[in-house]
Amino acid sequence: MDKVIATAAEAVADIPPGASLAVGGFGLAGVPNVLIQALYKRGVGGLSVVSNNCGAMESGLAVLLAAGRIARVTGSYIGANKEFARQYLAGELELELIPQGTLAERLRAGGAGIPAFYTPAGVGTQVAEGGLPWRYDGEGGVALASPPKEVREFEGGRYVLERGIRTDFALVRAARGDRHGNLVFSKSSRNFNPLAAMAGKVAIAEVEELVEPGDIDPDAVHLPGVFVRRVVALTPEQAADKRIEKRTVSS
Template identity: 60%
Template structure:
């Protein structure tokens, strides 16, 4: 059952220690409004799965600044100075994962697939283990990634990757209908559908909400069976899309 609600209502029951999958790529398709509301709550200790950690003070950067994230599973974190500081100072645990593998782990979680074999990462610390997950306060490595199971599949060595599921998923869509069916705009389609699938409770901030049946079947990028809560953005919120790297002639 999909319900329309405010951002505050949508995040009101996210508990301390929850796991979250969050959509977006850089600043494209980031659920900024819902993340802003979550950053205002007195909860944290989150394990967050997302392609990247936003920028300083934007997207997941809000939760980093408020100290609400305990652990990240991500594929790229190079644009956030506060993230780097917390990781290197031992305040934050990080599991770096190849981008395609991260996407497939979330898709698998949403599809009921417990794991899969891939050649990506074979012969590296991704498969062999030893990647620093957490540093101590003196800069020493205190936790490293474990080795993963490998096997030969169709004559090619592969590594076993496990699915990702989360307590809540938070994503942004261009259009939602009242049944929860979603359409994403261009590259904002990036990891949003996959993150949405992986959450047991999916929260969507939508730039526009239409009645059930107004989205043509071929225009639906994610079916409403995955969606539980919809936050309809105001025109100003929908238009507020920061530029990651401004270029001027």
């Protein structure tokens, strides 16, 4: 039952080249930076990443992206990540861009054992009809486009079929975790982390505070330990290392 791994390097040691990863985080909040850095140091590439975005401000997944380690991204936001946009438009990586709510539900569905579901999001657009550029050819043309998806009518409304997502591994960050893998997330850092962990066949969590089993009230658990295979306790310095993407101050 003790799922604690001594170091982040040991926790990611068996992630092979070409693996698929569900990664928690939104912007700079709740990003498993320590696990990502450990994976970067391993030097594995050809990774398929499922995450809301692909890192920001040269942190998080942006570290793997800049090193050319990511081959495919399933996400909902490119944003201000200029390197992400450059690689996509240059045809250096494949991108499946989907609505943010659909991404969340596809991860949750995969973790819950639901192979597919219907949603109104994207009906009447290229999300459902196909033709979204997944990969460019580097010269402005589309080398690979999204296929059309099944659309059905239910009670007078039209819905598109979306498939649940399962990945080989998941990397997440939690505020607290016990040795059994039960996790608690802090405020907005909860974001995609529980969903990513559910979707991964092997979920690895870095926790800012490691506690003993029973120290977390069962009613306070955000993600049960049944979804988590490995836990890495961060040092106080690692736990305190939290950057601010856009600082807003009053005059």
